[in-house]
Amino acid sequence: MKVDILAIGVHPDDIELSCSGTLLRHISQGNTVGLLDLTQGELGTRGSARIRLEEAAIAADLMGAAFRKNLGMSDGFFEYSRENILRVIEVIREHQPEIVLANALSDRHPDHGRAAKLISDACFYSGLVKIPTTGNDGTPHERWRPRAVYHYIQDHNLKPDFVVDITPFMEKKIELAQAFRSQVFVPDAEEYAEEMNSPISGKDFIDFLRAKARTYGRDAGFEYAEGYNVGRAPGINDLFALL
Secondary structure, three states, X not given: OOOOEEEEEXXXXXXXXXXXXXXXXXXXXXXXXXXXXXXXXXXXXXXXXXXXXXXXXXXXXXXXXXXXXXXXXXXXXXXXXXXXXXXXXXXXXXXXXXXXXXXXXOOOOHHHHHHHHHHHHHHHHOOOOOOOOEOOOOXXXXXXXXXXXXXXXXXXXXXXXXXXXXXXXXXXXXXXXXXXXXXXXXXXXXXXXXXXXXXXXXXXXXXXXXXXHHHHHHOOOOOOEEEEEEOOOOOOOOHHHHO
């Protein structure tokens, strides 16, 4: 199944917290979106790997994603390795996205920046003919290199290279974030009330998501926006596309 956009996050919920407004906008415009989580987030302070996989499936359904996959790498200890790069390449070649959204280039959580490099490099290597991969049925994959890799901004307030207007989708983004009931603040999530608090488990984090989106939207004249960084400068043919 080919998709237009493949969003990749090292932890289940990275995508929802950071770029789901952008994905919702593009789905509403008729684009297809796939989701890939590198780990099950098993080292998270709250919940468990099983719970987070269940929450991730609910969030993907609410979003309208074409699929969601999990590579089961080791949370916190996944390596920048040939094996892990090849596993990401296999997904890229299977689904042939034009655009890949990836973790932040640097962030509070060390997994995010490490995953950003792994994903970006996998996108490059996926275009090399002398790196063979095969599908589950043994059929050789065609080489495929996405046309662009954009890194969504996460906890740190990095200066964006561009922003995407998510104003009509802000409330749905909050709903997607709160699908991860074990992780973020949900008023009626009593089953997690006694668990240890984390940096994203309080109501202040939901307020932070709104404030961050307002901040990134302000310069561009949007009420809410999500910010992105690029590894290479994007090119355009029409200055009016930037208005």
